Amino acid sequence: MGNFRRVPVGIVGASGYGGVQLVRLLMEHPEVELAYLGGESSAGKSFADLYPHLAHAVNLPIEAVEPEIIAHRCEVVFLSLPNGLACQIAPKLVEKGCKVLDLSADYRFSDLATYTTWYGAERSDRTTAATAVYGLPELYRDRISEAQLVGCPGCYPTASLLALSPLLKQGLIVPETAIIDAKSGTSGGGRQAKVNLLLAEADNSLAAYGVVRHRHTPEIEQVCSELAGHEVTIQFTPHLIPMVRGILATVYATLRDPGLVRDDLITIYTAFYRNSPWVKVCESGVYPQTKWASGSNLCYIGVEADPRTGRVIVMSAIDNLIKGQAGQAIQCLNLMMGWDETLGLPKLGFYP
Amino acid sequence: MGNFRRVPVGIVGASGYGGVQLVRLLMEHPEVELAYLGGESSAGKSFADLYPHLAHAVNLPIEAVEPEIIAHRCEVVFLSLPNGLACQIAPKLVEKGCKVLDLSADYRFSDLATYTTWYGAERSDRTTAATAVYGLPELYRDRISEAQLVGCPGCYPTASLLALSPLLKQGLIVPETAIIDAKSGTSGGGRQAKVNLLLAEADNSLAAYGVVRHRHTPEIEQVCSELAGHEVTIQFTPHLIPMVRGILATVYATLRDPGLVRDDLITIYTAFYRNSPWVKVCESGVYPQTKWASGSNLCYIGVEADPRTGRVIVMSAIDNLIKGQAGQAIQCLNLMMGWDETLGLPKLGFYP
Amino acid sequence: MGNFRRVPVGIVGASGYGGVQLVRLLMEHPEVELAYLGGESSAGKSFADLYPHLAHAVNLPIEAVEPEIIAHRCEVVFLSLPNGLACQIAPKLVEKGCKVLDLSADYRFSDLATYTTWYGAERSDRTTAATAVYGLPELYRDRISEAQLVGCPGCYPTASLLALSPLLKQGLIVPETAIIDAKSGTSGGGRQAKVNLLLAEADNSLAAYGVVRHRHTPEIEQVCSELAGHEVTIQFTPHLIPMVRGILATVYATLRDPGLVRDDLITIYTAFYRNSPWVKVCESGVYPQTKWASGSNLCYIGVEADPRTGRVIVMSAIDNLIKGQAGQAIQCLNLMMGWDETLGLPKLGFYP
Amino acid sequence: MGNFRRVPVGIVGASGYGGVQLVRLLMEHPEVELAYLGGESSAGKSFADLYPHLAHAVNLPIEAVEPEIIAHRCEVVFLSLPNGLACQIAPKLVEKGCKVLDLSADYRFSDLATYTTWYGAERSDRTTAATAVYGLPELYRDRISEAQLVGCPGCYPTASLLALSPLLKQGLIVPETAIIDAKSGTSGGGRQAKVNLLLAEADNSLAAYGVVRHRHTPEIEQVCSELAGHEVTIQFTPHLIPMVRGILATVYATLRDPGLVRDDLITIYTAFYRNSPWVKVCESGVYPQTKWASGSNLCYIGVEADPRTGRVIVMSAIDNLIKGQAGQAIQCLNLMMGWDETLGLPKLGFYP
Structure with a gap:
């Protein structure tokens, strides 16, 4: 494979269901490698403590969330956090050049006043937010392809x-x-x-x-x-x-x-x-x-x-x-990286 | 208690879920006794063959469906049959003086043309059908109280x-x-x-x-x-x-x-x-x-x-x-018999 | 019915599944009336706050747990608490003359050393514990009939x-x-x-x-x-x-x-x-x-x-x-009160 | 990729859960291609009639079961049939040189008398049966590697x-x-x-x-x-x-x-x-x-x-x-073909 290099990606908020799906799907994605898993309450544990069935495949710790370090190690960062946290981290990651895919509500709104009305919090990251693209590829394929920050839709x-x-x-x-x-x-x-x-x-x-x-x-x-x-x-x-x-x-x-x-x-x-x-x-x-x-x-x-x-x-x-969540974020990543939109994503449901 | 007598009731179509619910509820109803269980395909079996957990409480056979005999033994008959069968039995039962509660679609329509359009069968029991009342007590309490034939609503x-x-x-x-x-x-x-x-x-x-x-x-x-x-x-x-x-x-x-x-x-x-x-x-x-x-x-x-x-x-x-089915039919029966509308019916859900 | 009087019963720990089953079953028991519901963390709420579907039937508050008051109002008390709490309350209730049915592990052991080995707590209520009977009626019907304190078996x-x-x-x-x-x-x-x-x-x-x-x-x-x-x-x-x-x-x-x-x-x-x-x-x-x-x-x-x-x-x-829990406790109560062992208990499962 | 050629495989009995799992897994296997799907009662339908969600990925008919034709088109045949049918087909497929993996009980027994005792049918394919290997790779890896006919274990x-x-x-x-x-x-x-x-x-x-x-x-x-x-x-x-x-x-x-x-x-x-x-x-x-x-x-x-x-x-x-079924059969196939035992098989469960 010569000089083939997988793109290092990180997940902040790896402990929840969004996190475990991202881990599973990214591990089977041919172009990326998991370089970082982060979390707040679970920092210091290993990922396998949270999901023992993946111990054989994922040997990564859950680390503290320090944007500088994350940006140093990852080209791409998925944020899978409760609403109101991504907007505290994303600006730094974007500034450092990371591509960021946020799975929360923080970057879904073109008008932050709507965000504040429905989510009850003021926002100080207007400049960053203004660059975010709504990550529904079927409607916004072109915008996503050129985005650095994507606010992935809710389920x-x-x-x-x-x-x-x-x-x-x-x-x-x-x-x-x-x-x-x-x-x-x-x-x-x-x-x-x-x-x-x-x-x-x-x-x-x-x-x-x-x-x-x-x-x-x-x-x-x-x-x-x-x-x-x-x-x-x-x-x-x-x-x-x-x-x-x-x-x-x-x-x-x-x-x-x-x-x-x-x-x-x-x-x-x-x-x-x-x-x-x-x-x-x-x-x-x-x-x-x-x-x-x-x-x-x-x-x-x-x-x-x-x-x-x-x-x-x-x-x-x-x-x-x-x-509704992790797969769509990866679909967006595929577009952002210029890869085929279907790369690494499961296309056959596990019926029954 | 002196000359207290329970009203003999029958169920035609006792083998399905409507039937087993009727059996269970009627067994706990203070004014009635189960006098007859009937069925087509299950005739000859005992009810306990179909529902072994009730063997200790219900010792009745599933009998063939002969309206004359049913009418002789029952004052009240519940019909819990597939659509299109009740209308073949109900007229005879009504004629013999039984109160009839049909759980199928057969007697729900004031205009039989609607029945034929949606259920695809012609009807020859127009006289009987004209006397049927729609068995939703919350709307038609008075009509049900005076009815001999009730078409119980679908769930x-x-x-x-x-x-x-x-x-x-x-x-x-x-x-x-x-x-x-x-x-x-x-x-x-x-x-x-x-x-x-x-x-x-x-x-x-x-x-x-x-x-x-x-x-x-x-x-x-x-x-x-x-x-x-x-x-x-x-x-x-x-x-x-x-x-x-x-x-x-x-x-x-x-x-x-x-x-x-x-x-x-x-x-x-x-x-x-x-x-x-x-x-x-x-x-x-x-x-x-x-x-x-x-x-x-x-x-x-x-x-x-x-x-x-x-x-x-x-x-x-x-x-x-x-x-949505058996309880409502009994609620109708209570009205038809002049009993309290809540008699014998469970009012506390079995949460969780 | 003349001077018929229902026996006042109380439930300490009414908020859990044991509690709600006791409430439901005791409400349908012909010889008792619910006179008291108690709880620690839920004190001050109404029972209907916890189980809104029973609001139409149960209009009782969850009260603080004060044994003196409970004993004053109840002849019978069910304790449906986490292990280690009943043994702090039961002695006082027993002393005041209440019949007590404990659904926890506290009064199940004839040898308290076994309790301490498996549950990790010392016990200071040896005198009371010595009078407790294991509440499995099929084996200990006679003992239960004469007991004042019953330790109901686990499920x-x-x-x-x-x-x-x-x-x-x-x-x-x-x-x-x-x-x-x-x-x-x-x-x-x-x-x-x-x-x-x-x-x-x-x-x-x-x-x-x-x-x-x-x-x-x-x-x-x-x-x-x-x-x-x-x-x-x-x-x-x-x-x-x-x-x-x-x-x-x-x-x-x-x-x-x-x-x-x-x-x-x-x-x-x-x-x-x-x-x-x-x-x-x-x-x-x-x-x-x-x-x-x-x-x-x-x-x-x-x-x-x-x-x-x-x-x-x-x-x-x-x-x-x-x-496995609430029904068996009531079965024990029936025996303790000299009532028929089946009184007020459901004998027909709600299949399907 | 030059002269890379996928191995043509067939599935007899593709309509059941074993069949649909085989289809799904084999479609994601890098060394094989689905060349034939067969069935008795479903012959003449398309696979997508049975599993509409796979219509976008599987465009194959369910064909009649004719061993000659199957052997002509397939190097490998999975038999996913009720017990007693595989033994009527396998001998011909084996004779024609196919590798055969049977998911039923027919080829699991080294002593056919045991089969007859428990499954109630006499067997006339003793010569073929004598060559069958029990397909549990963890115990019989070497035998499977050299087998032409594998009787895959039950779940x-x-x-x-x-x-x-x-x-x-x-x-x-x-x-x-x-x-x-x-x-x-x-x-x-x-x-x-x-x-x-x-x-x-x-x-x-x-x-x-x-x-x-x-x-x-x-x-x-x-x-x-x-x-x-x-x-x-x-x-x-x-x-x-x-x-x-x-x-x-x-x-x-x-x-x-x-x-x-x-x-x-x-x-x-x-x-x-x-x-x-x-x-x-x-x-x-x-x-x-x-x-x-x-x-x-x-x-x-x-x-x-x-x-x-x-x-x-x-x-x-x-x-x-x-x-317990389709994956293990493919694991056996990997061994029979000299491929890596893990090839094409899912190693990350889809938790939750």
Whole structure:
């Protein structure tokens, strides 16, 4: 292989589910090597203490988070931290020349006032934030390719926006009629000890949460507004589902032209995503199951039209931890590095 | 106790989940005794062959289905059969004087043309069908009290209609904006060997099905239209959830008066259901979990308003096999017999 | 009904799963009334804050734990506390004349040295402890009937001992060959926020824990030794199963007489439990499923003999929160009060 | 890459879970190409009809099973059929020069009389059967390397034998004391519509099955006997666990030398498997979870000794569909072809 050199990458916040997915996927990525794992509360432990099943493959400590040192060792840094922490680290990493992919909400907003309204914190990194690109490759492939700092979308916005974008972009729906009823596995809540995420509580049960006020709403609206060309307000309702992985977004909207039939819409979706290797539009009459996507970076989309009500119903299924989180970040990295968008990412779900 | 006599009841179709729930609940009902269990394919077996855990409590055979004999032995008959079979038996039972509670779709429609359109079968029992009452006690308490034949609602319509009725009855929403996104445990598919209901397929997964064409749609629309005073078309989308029991219906609709706030709506719901012992309206900011209702005949309703979109979001949670099926049928029986509506029905869910 | 008076009962530690099961079951018990709910960390809240789905039925505050006041208001007190706390409260309650049922390990041991060895704490309540009776009615019905203080068995010991007792009592097995491979749902871990009990961790997974050192071991051995008439050492291995409720104990032991066949053993078990209404011995060739017991106070036992190996294999299934905890405590109460042993307890599982 | 040529492989019985796992894994294997998929009942369909989520990656029909044609197109054939069918096809494929890997029981037995006793069918392919090698690489690496026909082990025997082999091989235990208490996810039952495998039946429940007579018993005994050097009878009890994937075998045996402590045993296991890349022995005090192995070809082994009882307890965890089935077959293929044993197989589980 001669002078082949793998790109050294680091992960800050390696202890959570985002972290472990990044570790697993990056270890199988042919162009990178894991050079650094960092964390706050877990600093000093080894990664194998947290995930013993990977002890045979990952022999790295969780180190303290010191941006200078990280930048010295890594060309690329993934930040997988709670909201409000990335914005304290990213500016230094960017300044030192690192490519940075943030998995939190900190760099998702073009208008930081929106961030402050929904996340309740002021921001002092406006200059850095202004350079950030929203990391949804299917919509912003070109921008991501040239970005140094990418704010990766949340899991719900990924599923929701992939379902809605063709409709908004082509002006096929009345935007304000859009309703997103989303359902997520409990791993979306992270590896945190919370009573409501206990198996004994969450299994064999189902409920909505964050109704009318979930923090992923403004992120969805920001992109929808850009696609629609004007300010759009969206109804978004998340639900907690008794399963580990997966998101299904069921999206409803009123068609401007009620004469559009299912097959028309499928043709439009297929065309819209023809250059997007990670989106698969289902055949007529087929609706996606989240299990299909489980373990892969794919998003499956099913489309239905209802001539009785004049609505389109779109269902999108992703693995919340891969296309909804770690996989998408790596997809963005592939673009930022000029690699093939599919490099190193799983394309076959581990069904059943 | 002197001349106390329990009312003899029979169940036709005792082998399925509806049947076993009826058996369990009727055995704990203080006014009835199980006098007959019938079935087609399971005739000749004992009930304990099908449900060995009840062998200690239920010592009854599954008998052939002969209406004359059933009517001779039972004052009340529950029909828990696939669609299209009850209508072959019910007329004879009614004629013989039995009170009949049908759990299938056969007697849910005031217009049999709707039945034929959605269920694909012609009907020859128009006279009998004309006497049937729709068995949703919260709306039709008086009619049920005087009925001899009750067509018990489906599980989805029960959750959906309890969520929607106060809004439609009071004219608070634009009816055609109503969207019902419903989620059900897999026991709703019955005790039938189907690949898509296998644990290996359905667990850790989630999908919509029957989009824009599920057979529970016309039943929901029939009641909504009656409440609204004009023909109403509803969007209804069911989803299969990886859990055994429970339905959550998440209902969206546009308020006529966008100034209505959550607490106004909760007051309206509370008033609407003040005489309905089986409906519990949640406090402000509380959304129901299906697990709360599990094992009980209760329906929990949570209400939210979104000033940003002008919509109301209503969530209703039931146990699909109890309030959505067997429990509701017994609730109807209580009314038909002049007993207290809560008699013999479980009111405390078996959380967790 | 004239001067009928319900017995006032209290629950100290009402916030956990043991507590909520006690509340639910005691509310449906015809002879008692809930007079007091107490807790440490949850004092000051209402019970409905913790379990909103019971708000319609339980309107009681969680009060501070003051034994004098509790004893004044309650004739019977259930202690559902972490190990090591009951022994600080029980002596005062007993002294004041209360009947006390402790669900923790504190009063399960006839020899407190065993307690100290396995639970690591010295005890100063030897006089009180000496009066405690082990609350397994199927073995100690008479003692419980006359007890004022009952130490209710753990969930694993209940399943294990009901499986082993006939064999040991009749001298049918070589005691030291007994191996108990037990499997429990995660509700056995309580309503505590622990990472390993999260749905995302525990679902779709399975592991042993506490191998060779689980604290339920000495309790099982104490009873086995008493039955065998000499000191017995038992192999006990618990496993965490991805389900909410239920325990299955699979018990292996070498038969003294390898000529004993399955039907002999079933006859012996049936005879042994003929006066035990809560134990059901399965027919030949039938093995119990935990779901059968779910929601009931029953223990189902299946028996198999292996002529190839000379072993008996016994499987016992219970609901860990009912027969394994709250239901069994109430069964003991029934005996202590001279009521029918089955009073107020659920006998039909909520299958499926 | 020049004259690089992928080896054409076929799968007979591609429609089940074994089939879909083979397809997925073989598609990611760098040295092979899928050249043929065959099936009986599904012949004429496309593979994507059965597994729509793979439509984007697998564009192959399910063809009729004609050995001549298969042998013409494939160098290697995997047989993933119900027991009793492979033995009708394999002889012809072997005769035509194919390498054959059978996933059923047909070629697992060195003595066909054992097969006939446990599987109830006579066999006419004795010559072919005599050449078959038992496909457990950790024990029979050399034989497999030279085999043309491999009978791949069942899922339970794989987990059981990897746990037991070091003990038997080194003579550390009394063989007849060995008890295997095994627990499997429901995917082990295949993609067949059976009532007991429905989510509504199997979820939140647990039971033993096939007690004292499961067909995997003789296969385990055959290998144990070979390792022990004399005929060994084993106790084997499988359980159905409410999860999709995974097997945990908990193995109990009496140590010949009760002075052996845990760390001694871990040293012995580590040495035994030092050349086995797919077996990972856990650190002292760590017990494997099935989720660790999920999605990988790994077997995790935890070892514990009990000085109180003189027993060793070994826990082994595998993914039943990978190391327990399709992955192991490919591991065997790697050996048969002279490739690295780990080639193309997943080594990082998809936790959580």
